[in-house]
Amino acid sequence: KLKKNTEQMKIVEQTKRIKTTTRNFGEIKTGVGDGHPTAAGRKQASKHSENVASIQSAVEAAWHTMLVQLLSQLRTDLQLPKCLQVVGYLRRMQAFTTPELKLKFLQIRTSWFRELLAKIPQEDTHIHLTKTIEATRVHLFNIITQYKAIFSEDEDSTVGLATISTDACAADGAKIFHSWLHDQIVDFINTLEKDLASNDINSYDTILGQCMYFGLSFSRVGVDFRSLIAPVFIRVISLNFQTSIVKITCQFEQEIERYTLINKVSTGIKRTKASDRAENSNHPPESLLDFTPLAIYCNEVLTVFNELRLCAPIALAPTVTEILEASLETVCRNILSFYRQEQQAFTASERECFVRFCSCFAYDLIPYLQRCIHFIFPPTTIVNHLGINVLTLQKHGITFLRQKKILEAIEYLLPDKIESVIKQVGEMNVSTTTTTTVATADGDGDKEAEVADKTKQVVAGVAKQEITAGGEL
Known part of the structure; x- marks a missing residue:
């Protein structure tokens, strides 16, 4: 009986120790001990089921409470030493494999x-x-x-x-x-x-x-995992760029429907020198100011480009070029649709203004947007990454707009660029001679010869520029 009483007292002491531990988490090391805390109670329960059952139940409840408290500690912002201590207690409790x-x-x-x-x-x-x-x-x-x-x-x-x-x-x-x-x-x-x-x-x-x-x-x-981040930015930036360009294209369609060529006076000759100076710069051509739809379209595209250049992955270069090229093709078709609707009502001055509209789109806007693409995605940078030359880059249309494909819809409406320059020079000469006094017949002949020489020089210069531009575009 004394031996049984001693065993029962051990169980009672263990129960008290566990209850005390659950109330005071700082003493959990004392309560955990080695192995399962109810192991002794279960052995005794088989011998003294009536006397030990209630004690075993209390031990089980206290042990479960202690387990919950340990697990709840893992739900806080634990530092490594405390985390090691808590998991060590869980291991000693043998609650989990x-x-x-x-x-x-x-x-x-x-x-x-x-x-x-x-x-x-x-x-x-x-x-x-x-x-x-x-x-x-x-x-x-x-x-x-x-x-x-x-x-x-x-x-x-x-x-x-x-x-x-x-x-x-x-x-x-x-x-x-x-x-x-x-x-x-x-x-x-x-x-x-x-x-x-x-x-x-x-x-x-x-x-x-x-x-x-x-x-x-x-x-x-x-x-x-940085390689998983880059595709996310490429997808999102590409989608946002495409959405913005589609919106701009729809806006141009609305603008061209409201546009009229009545009383449109050309100021392109006054801006010729300024446009020549800005030909290779990042400033938009001033000739766009004569045509509101083109100017608005250009401004909106520049806004999107300014947002893009802050974070422009090189992998987006082909995508950006394709999206902008598709937009320009749509703009070109809208211009053709405008022409077909209004051509029968065109006066001579309106027809001439429309030709200048097409020329501004083809010879000013598209080359300028091409320069903008190369400013954001320099061909030299892409060539260095891909290990190819610029000609191959141009052949596959990477950062190069295919101007011929874009202008296919209105190609028959476009004047030859050299002929238009000859006409502008002729108009400038006419305006100059009307404000001067009439010279002698011999003097007039010398003047005409001088004008002819200047015209040939201008034409030769334009032809040279066209060849160079053709190589770039």
């Missing part, structure tokens, strides 16, 4: 991490995305570090077992961490793409730099 403990650890830490992300305000997409990137980088890195520190030996032994054992559980245990990490990266990429597609981001370059730093920092734990 090693694979189960790994899974439980990742589940609880992920649940806490998700709650943290859910608290980030979503009213401002830009702020939400920047804070999400920062929080994910810091806390996900901490979870990975904690996991590798806690289960480093288990990972090594489990991998060894997986190679020599037929036990499927051992093999699955080796994949738990990698599957979990893959899911976290995929969730982050999905959040990134969702926020970027909202069109509320102030600057893509800032977000891109932050994401690249995020991916680079994870290379320290063997998880450099």
Whole structure:
């Protein structure tokens, strides 16, 4: 009886110790002991079922409460030493096998991490995305570090077992961490793409730099995922550019429908010298000011280009060229449609104005947009990346607009560029001679010869420029 009484007292003392431990978490080391805390109680329960049943039930409840408290500690922002201590207690309690403990650890830490992300305000997409990137980088890195520190030996032994054992559980245990990490990266990429597609981001370059730093920092734990970030930005920027250009094209269609050539006075001759000076610059041609639809179209495209150049991946060069080329073809068809609707009512001056409209589109706007593309995507940069020459780049239409294809719809309406220059020079000479006194017959002959020589020089210069432009476009 004395021996039985001693065994019963041990059970009662263990019960009191566990209850005290559950109330005072700081003394949990005393309450956990070695092995399962109810093991002794279960052995005695088989011998003294009536006397020990209530005690065993109390021990089970206290042990469960202690387990819940330990798991709840993992739902907080734990530092590595505290995390090691908590998981060490869980191991000593033998509540989970090693694979189960790994899974439980990742589940609880992920649940806490998700709650943290859910608290980030979503009213401002830009702020939400920047804070999400920062929080994910810091806390996900901490979870990975904690996991590798806690289960480093288990990972090594489990991998060894997986190679020599037929036990499927051992093999699955080796994949738990990698599957979990893959899911976290995929969730982050999905959040990134969702926020970027909202069109509320102030600057893509800032977000891109932050994401690249995020991916680079994870290379320290063997998880450099920067290659997964680039396609997201390429897709989003490409989609936004296409949407903007389509909107601009529709706007041009509305403008050309309201446009009229009545009382349109040409001021192109006054701007000839200024246009020549700006031919190779980034300033738009001043001749566009004569034609409102073209000027509005050019301004809107420049706005989109200014947004694009802040974050312009080289991989987008072919896409940007194709989208803009398709837009210009649509603009060209709209010009042709306008001509077919209005041509019968054209006066001589209106017909001449329409020809200048087409010339401005073909010889001023398209070459200028070509220069803008090369400003954003320099051919030399692309050539260096691809390892080809500029001629091959031009052949495949990478950053080069196919002017002949664009102007195919209105080609028969366009005057030859050399003939138009001869006409402009002739008009300038006529206006000059009308404001001077009449010279003698011999003097007139010398004057005409001088004008003819100047005309030949101008034509030769234009022809030379056209050959050069043809090589660029």
